[in-house]
Amino acid sequence: MKYLLTFCLGLIFLSSSVFSQVKLNPAPDRRADEGEGPYDRLIIRGAIVIDGTGAPPAGPADIVIEGNKIVEIRQVGVPNVPIEDQGRPQGATKEIDAHGSYILPGFINLHAHVGGAEKSPNSEYPYKLWMANGITTIRGVPAANVAWTQSEKKRSASNEIVAPRIVAFHTLGQGEDWKGGPVYTPEKAQEWVQWAAAQGVEGIKFFNHDPAVLKAAIDAAHENNMGTVAHIAQPMVAQTNALDAARMGLDVLTHYYGLFEALYKDEDVQHWPAEFNYNDEQHRFSQVAYQWDKIHPRGSERWNALIEEFLENDFILDPTMTAYLAGRDLMRERNAEWHKEYTLPSLWDFYTPNRENHGSYFYNWTSWDETAWRNFYKVWMSFLNDYKNAGGRVTVSDDASFIYNLWGFGYIEEMELLQEAGFHPLEVIRGATLHAAQAIFEPKGKPIEFGVIRPGLLADLIIVDENPIENLKVLYGTGFLKLNDETGKMERVGGIKYTIKDGIVYDAVQLREDIKEMVKNN
Structure with a gap:
């Protein structure tokens, strides 16, 4: 598929490389002015x-x-x-x-992607969008390929370019110089982690792995002072939900995948419609929301027990609600006031509904779908707020450049969504700054530096x-x-x-x- 990128929002890897770097240009040198x-x-x-x-x-x-x-x-x-x-x-x-x-x-964005080139061939564009909206550090999950990211990370650290500070996380098995082949076993996972640590990779982003592979990689990452974050993709969640991952030692859960599945009431696997096909993105993203009433309710014994165990494991939630916001109000996100002046035509083309571009799945988005997503957000937000009130850490990210979600602007949208969930603005800002910094430095065994x-x-x-x-x-x-x-x-x-x-x-x-x-x- 021409533009089926496979690094976020519920996709598994369909190719050996997440990004094509042929046209994704590094940032120009910072000018004197x-x-x-x-x-x-x-x-x-x-x-x-x-x-x-x-x-x-x-x-x-x-x-x-x-x-x-x-x-x-x-x-x-x-x-x-x-x-x-x-x-x-x-x-x-x-x-x-x-x-x-x-x-x-300065704000810290824990879920950032710089590419791919078909949306914006010049990395200067997302960098400046982030900086213009107050984001001084991004954690790429991944930002782009390993070598490209390491080069840009060094240039940003020395302020040769106008860009946020870059923290480099990569997916298990990623790396154009990795010669070990696909990572399907615990032993191969440990081998890749050792290789990645030697390249300067600071953490791992997980998608779809067997439980034994996931556990081995998490353990190896921590032995190398590397952080871990998981997008528990739907093909993986039947074996490993958010609670399972927390028990394995995972540091951060991004998005919502695995959270609702850890609270199922009368099912263990989501009861997909008979015609469901995971590779049809409208199927996948519409059906997610229909979990909202399939779980143990707020305040129940299971709900509270999940919060308590997350706290015991010092689990951080990085929800990226802004990434799915069009699901509950497509017209609002499609017509956001910043698109006219700040959204590149090539990015707008990528957003436009079609069956190939990831996140461009609004072929027939109905009032039923938006109603389900609104209900989903109510439950999701109530869990995030309860977790925060119990002492849990909830951070702020955008996962931008998909689903009408623009770099930088989506980050501020996420802050507003957390306030809607019940967070005081001071709690929102703490999630965007102190708690996000802790998510970066705690795996390193270091105190925060910003x-x-x-x-x-x-x-x-x-x-x-x-x-x-x-x-x-x-x-x-x-x-x-x-x-x-x-x-x-x-x-x-x-x-x-x-x-x-x-x-x-x-x-x-x-x-x-x-x-x-x-x-x-x-």
């Missing part, structure tokens, strides 16, 4: 700090950054009272006036003029329409103003203008 710094001593003045830990906003504060590290956060006053210069940090080589603005840690605003950590930050706790919509690159009572007219407010990565200050407004030009010229 793209980003300023890092500075010997940058001081951000008068900001209201949302530190990412779940603590409430506090400010005004001055934040001191030396090179790429935060060295001081000093509270310098109280709201609505002029700030006295006495006692403020001095000696800046560069200052940013952020009085009245909000500063947050993810909260704290002295000693990397200066990955975003600045926005509006209050995201009042309205998460102000984080969208398109901002938010709000009435100006002085003019009597609706005006756009918000949109991230600056994205700071590694102490380098990027004008997020200019990044968005760059993206608009890419769209116009393609």
